[in-house]
Amino acid sequence: MAQRKMTVFPTKNELSQAMAEYTANLSAKFIKEKGLFTVVLSGGDLIDWLCKLVQPPYIDSIEWSKWHVFWVDERVCAWEDPDSNYKLAMEGFLSKVPIPDKNIYAIDKHWAANGNAEHCAALYEECLKNLVKEKIIPISKKTGYPEFDLQLLGMGPDGHMASLFPNHPQINEKQKWVTHITDSPKPPPKRITFTLPVINSALYNLMAICDKAPAKSVAEIMKHNNLSLPSAHLSAQVENVWYLDQAAASEL
Numbered sequence: 001m002a003q004r005k006m007t008v009f010p011t012k013n014e015l016s017q018a019m020a021e022y023t024a025n026l027s028a029k030f031i032k033e034k035g036l037f038t039v040v041l042s043g044g045d046l047i048d049w050l051c052k053l054v055q056p057p058y059i060d061s062i063e064w065s066k067w068h069v070f071w072v073d074e075r076v077c078a079w080e081d082p083d084s085n086y087k088l089a090m091e092g093f094l095s096k097v098p099i100p101d102k103n104i105y106a107i108d109k110h111w112a113a114n115g116n117a118e119h120c121a122a123l124y125e126e127c128l129k130n131l132v133k134e135k136i137i138p139i140s141k142k143t144g145y146p147e148f149d150l151q152l153l154g155m156g157p158d159g160h161m162a163s164l165f166p167n168h169p170q171i172n173e174k175q176k177w178v179t180h181i182t183d184s185p186k187p188p189p190k191r192i193t194f195t196l197p198v199i200n201s202a203l204y205n206l207m208a209i210c211d212k213a214p215a216k217s218v219a220e221i222m223k224h225n226n227l228s229l230p231s232a233h234l235s236a237q238v239e240n241v242w243y244l245d246q247a248a249a250s251e252l
């Protein structure tokens with residue numbers, strides 16, 4: 001299990017720059033090694049911080065056609081809904097880069113619009129299993145779970161990551177790869193989410209946190225390893241990187 005490696009950046013802009021560089025380097029490495037790159041996105045402010053990737057030099061240097069894009073969690077609503085992580089990522093990032101549509105693995109459109117969280121989670125898991133068969137996603141020999149190359153995560157002020165919230169049972173799920181929640185404390189209430197073993201089976205995890213609101217939870221994790229906060233459980237097979245801006249690191 002990889003130890004947390006924390007870097008504090010003076011500004012969000014520098015954090016955003018470093019995220020782009022980290023992502024671009026891994027993209028080049030994996031595409032060279034195996035001809036494709038699997039990237040898992042979350043929602044929230046993260047998409048804004050990915051803005052540097054759609055600017056030079058990255059926009060031209062990254063082999064976008066080799067990317068395969070997933071979501072670590074998704075809100076169960078129509079794709080057009082302002083709450084949708086898919087919509088957010090499409091508008092802010094994915095529509096600006098030439099990733100083939102077939103390589104973008106969104107929540108099931110029909111069942112998400114219908115609000116059926118349980119079925120959406122089952123269908124997303126089935127989608128991952130099909131991609132294992134197609135050899136897009138390997139199963140890790142070490143963990144026994146699917147192994148994504150890079151996962152980009154954010155943390156809420158309550159210490160949640162993906163849609164694994166404090167005092168909710170989803171954090172303990174070990175059988176499923178994708179589970180659901182219908183009473184999320186952060187709106188909207190219905191979501192699907194990767195389970196913790198899948199999150200931690202990624203080769204590289206990058207947790208990006210900005211602003212004052214999550215600062216107390218950041219300190220609880222860094223100073224006290226408070227495991228009641230789901231983000232304290234984050235690990236990775238190779239690197240578990242935490243990028244903070246100064247406000248998020250202000251209680252350390």
Ligand SMILES: O=C(O)[C@H](O)[C@@H](O)[C@H](O)[C@H](O)COP(=O)(O)O
Binds near residue numbers: 073074156
């Ligand atoms: O769907 C979601 O809500 C996100 O995937 C969620 O897990 C997010 O990453 C954190 O809540 C941080 O969100 P902010 O960056 O908006 O604080």
